[in-house]
Amino acid sequence: MLNNSTTDNNTTILDRNCFLYHNLVKIFKALVQSLLSWIGASIRFFLTTMGILWFTAYHAAGQDGPIPTSVERTIDGGYTFMRNGSPYYVRGAGGIEYIADVARFGGNSIRTWSHDNAKEILDEAHRHGITVMMGLFNWTEMDCDPSNIKQFITQFEGDGTFELQKMEVVPFAGSLRKKVSASWTPNGDLLFNLRVGDAIVTGASTPDSLILTGRFEDREPFVNTKQGTELWNGDALEVAFSAQPVTSKRPRTNFLFSDVHLGLSLGERPEVVNFRTGALIPVKRDILVDEGGAFTLVSWKLPWASLKREGWQLEGRYLLEVARDQGNAKGRTEQIRWNSVEAEGFHLNPGLWGELIVPKKQ
16 A cells, blocks of 8 residues: 555656646747747837838929938948938937927938828928938837837847847947047147037136136026025026046946036126035136127136136046026026936936046147
8 A cells, every 4th residue: 555655646746747847838838939929029110110211301402302312331341321422420309399490500400200290391301401310100109119228129120930049138338428529729728519408518628727608599688696506596507527537437426526516607696606515616707799699608717726626637538517507587497408418417416427538638
């Protein structure tokens, strides 16, 4: 009886193991089929989504038909976009609301996320000499999020079935930061410039001063009644930067003692504050208003000694963020940022700042 019982138990265990193994195989096959089905759907989705056509504005002289475009290999092994036989460098914006402004600010292209109102958009772009990258996938209809990178996992086409040998996640080798390259003048000054909303901001680092100049196209009078660390709550310019080169490629989220965050008032009082310390900075401010009222030029000269820092002298990457605060008598109405366009809070997190690239001094 003992032997029979042992045999029965062993048989039962064996049957259970076979049942479990059989079902595990079925489950695994079902999971693989589901994965392959999802990948196939993702491929089809990617190809549909990336079915984008470049509709180009016609020549001003009135060329019939679209201007031919292509992507061609360069002699250095890279690639360049060609339009009508010549290299075409895209300086563009996303959306259709400000086509005229894109042209006015020196842009040459826009992109859309659907083909809605395609003819009207192309006609408007044609009037301003703007090319259009027209998205042919209707994101709203398909309830999709174009910012979701998971929807762009595959970049190849396959018909029928295929075998997935390997899928690997690798570190991102690019950068989520904007970069601006500075240059040295013959007399040893460091210069850079960038655009923030309607403003073009130029920075000049001399041996003894930091000179910041803003060219603002705001036609309304500047209003800022705040003082000290409240200067952000009105028309103002904010400039944050690191005084030491960055050595790590990882974003730094903590402040260093040497980091600086300045608030420069555009109101009647020429006040500048270091938000990090609360100290007011001695400043010489000049304002020049264009005779036609098209722009206002504002320049601030800040002694490096008053900032208790030295100018950017060492070659390397420095953190930098610039913001344009727009306001009225009640306070700030909008903040436009250079690097952290979609993310607020750069005053709390240097990881949201861009980069200033300082070359080796000749």
